Amino acid sequence: MQRINKNVVLALLTLTSSVFLLFQLYYYKYYLSPKNGAVFSKAKGSQMGQDSTRWHVVKKFLGLVSNHNIPVYLIDPLVLGIINIDLEHLRSSSDGSAPECKYFCAPKDFTTFALLDKMWKHEVDLFRAAEKVGFQWLKIQNKDPRLEGMDDLSGIEIPLHYVFKMAAHAIHLVVFYERSGNYLWHGTLRLKPHTDRKFVPFRVLQFGRYSGAYKKLELLSVYVDRLTVQIPKDPSQFLEERLHSRFIECRYREARSFFQLYPDDASVDAVEFRKKAKSLLHLSALTLNSLGVKFWLSSGTCLGWYRQCNIIPYSKDVDLGIFIQDYKTDIIPAFQKAGLLLKHKFGKVEDSLELSFQGEDEVKLDIFFFYEEDDHVWNGGTQAKSGKKFKYLFPKFTLCWTEFVELRVHVPCETLQYIEANYGKDWKVPVKTWDWKSSPPNVQYNGIWPVDEWDDVIQLY
Structure with missing residues (x-):
């Protein structure tokens, strides 16, 4: 075997060390x-x-x-x-x-x-x-x-x-x-x-x-x-x-598919209602925001946003939800100052509170207050003529922002579960005949208000 020249090995090691040193200098510089x-x-x-x-x-x-x-x-x-x-x-x-x-x-x-x-x-x-x-x-x-x-x-x-x-x-x-x-x-x-x-x-x-x-x-x-x-x-x-x-976007693609099955109502009455409902929603948001009260789209207004990215023309009202812990006594005076008449006040802060205000030309604003239990939340309903109480159960939810009729507004993040609780699995099919006491799948009978409390819990204006 041929012997390795030590001088050659030394030269190679020296050259390798020099190249590595030059690389380090170059890397540092650049x-x-x-x-x-x-x-x-x-x-x-x-x-x-x-x-x-x-x-x-x-x-x-x-x-x-x-x-x-x-x-x-x-x-x-x-x-x-x-x-x-x-x-x-x-x-x-x-x-x-x-x-x-x-x-x-x-x-x-x-x-x-x-x-x-x-x-x-x-x-x-x-x-x-x-x-x-x-x-x-x-x-x-x-x-x-x-x-x-x-x-x-x-x-x-x-x-x-x-x-x-x-x-x-x-x-x-x-x-x-x-x-x-x-x-x-x-x-x-x-x-x-x-x-x-x-x-x-x-x-x-x-x-x-x-x-x-x-x-x-x-x-x-x-x-x-x-x-x-x-x-x-x-x-x-x-x-x-x-x-x-x-923030969650409105489901525009699904809304277009919905309107292919159920053409939108473009009648003069429908267009006029949507205009008034939009105005009422903006006024409501302005009023509640000025009080620092957090709210969200509820019931039919929430369904309209989720299903068709618009106000349902046959709904005839605007529905909002508020957690009861966010209730303020200033709410009623603030809406009255904004020009809305109080139509009814049902329940009390501790139980089933609900407010309804009269907007322009029979367009109502309904505000439902939600109560939190260990595994669900609920809002109440009251039948004025009988004093019967009803309870609507929802799975717990958090709030997200969305944009609806040119307004930044809250909706339940878990919107599908919220909608299904209130309208069932067939929520995609329009239903124009609706009984608030029996139609919602999440409604429960909740007793009756004592007669001696009616003056306080059933107030009509």
Whole structure:
């Protein structure tokens, strides 16, 4: 066997070591250098290592959007929560500086910002600039739900989320849109089949699991960690709103199928009723919102939303639900002040409370109050002439936002179970003859009011 030349081996080892050293220098220069905002030896107002990385990625991103006049604002729940604790101090402080990076160095893989769609249109320029400073980016888009209700067949997609990644940190940019109900909406983060699911840990992103709906925001500029950022003026309100922001769209495709089987009533009377019912619903929402009373679409109004994305023209009323714990004595005076006459008041706060108001031209507003038991909720009904009581049982439910007749309004998130409880499995079939005492499958006889209480529990006007 031929002997191995030691000098050749030594030369090869030296060459290999040199190449590896050159690769390390190249990697540091182009991927981990301060130019790309990845790892820094030390920065004033920040911590070492990975914490510094997060701060510098946020700084790079804010500089990027500022150079392109893109007004983003911070909606990251963790960072906003910390800022909210210090908000009064930050407002009074001249520079907002702290000895160490406090807000943008929290141990997390991403930081979340938001963007109002109408404030920005030039994404291609931003992407090019982002790549130049070291960001990788991903765009998530889907169909525009605002066009669904218009029988739009164009298949137009809109951007819903952007993700900008540098080193081990990512910026999640959520796109908000204005909807016709005068609120802000963001879509779900639904990945297309070809998307690289390892790009970032999508499952831990805090916006996008569901669509969300929010009140329009006022913004406040704060200076934290030597960075100027826009935040919601009332962070605590935004954080609370986020917990209950889940939004579900009306089922436009199913509504179109329904109308193919049961053509819509386009008569003058039907059109006029829907106009008046819409006006009454908007007035009711304005009144209850002014009192801070949470409500939802109930009974036939909820069925109309779920089944046909519209008010049922033969229903002749508007139905709302309110949990009894949200009852306020101001409700009746507030509706009377709004021009609605109290038609009847049945039951009492402790049992089967129900209010009915007279709207324009015989269009009624019925408000049913719901009581919670261990395994179900219920609302009551009273027959005025006999004093008989009835109870309507529903499975427990939570509330989601939706848009209905150009109004942001709550509906039960578990809508199908709610509808089936009230109307049975055949809820898709229109029924124009309805007896509230016997037709609902969830109705139960609940005794009779004592005669000596009738003056209090059966009030007709």
